[in-house]
Amino acid sequence: MSRWEPNARGRLEQAALDLYRERGFEQTTAAQIAERAGLTERTFFRHYADKREVLFGGSPALEQAFVDTLAATPATAAPIDAMAATLETVAAFFLERQDFARQRQAVITANAELRERELIKLASLSAALAATLRRRGVKEPAASLTAEAGIAVFKIGFERWVGDSGERTLAEFLRESLHELKLVASGE
Structure with a gap:
């Protein structure tokens, strides 16, 4: 193996995705992932704390994109409108990544530990968004x-998007899900 590969x-x-699908999450080791990628196990651990984090490595960047986008929405926007604009903008984070997202979601759905990890990441994202809204002056x-x-x-729209044939964008599913939420909230 070479010392450095792009x-x-x-x-x-x-x-990791390939091996998780072939062998299952539990039966795959970090060493096997590194070997399949043509890298050393040491390189694996330089990038990820454990084999679960390979699936969640983009979470910090996604959270930052959500927070930065929400913080940049006009101060005059109602909280739900600011959130809608944020969802619309962040959907671009997933352009050209539907196949990867679909494969990733299938692995997560098949494993209780990974489903729990996904919920923890979503809770962290929610807390960061609530803090951003409070900084914008939105009260509790x-x-x-x-x-x-x-x-x-986001969760419902994302799940519908990864289950789709690929003809519609994530943004479309997010808009649809938000519209449904507003209908539920209005009692219609």
Whole structure:
């Protein structure tokens, strides 16, 4: 193996997904992932704390994108409108990644430990969004309710998107899910 190869993280992610699908999450080791990616186990642990994190390595960047986008929405926007604009903008984070997202979600869905990890990451994202809303002057419980609603819309829209044939964008599913939430909230 060479000392340095470009795109180590991407190669590790793809190798992990391939192995998780072939062998199952529990039966796959970090060493096997590194070997499949053409890297050393030491390189694996330089990028990821454990084999679960390969699936969640993009979480910090996604959270930052959510927070930065929400913080940049006009101060005059109502909280739910600011969240809608944020969802719309963050959907671009997933352009050209539907196949990867679909494979990743299948692995997560098949494993209780990974489903729990996904929920923890979503809870962290919700807390960061609520804190951002509070900094924008939104009082409680409106800040937490808006953040939780935004995460619910994201989760449902994302699940529908990865289950789709690929003809529609994530943004479309997010808009649809938000519209449904507004209908439920209005009692229609």
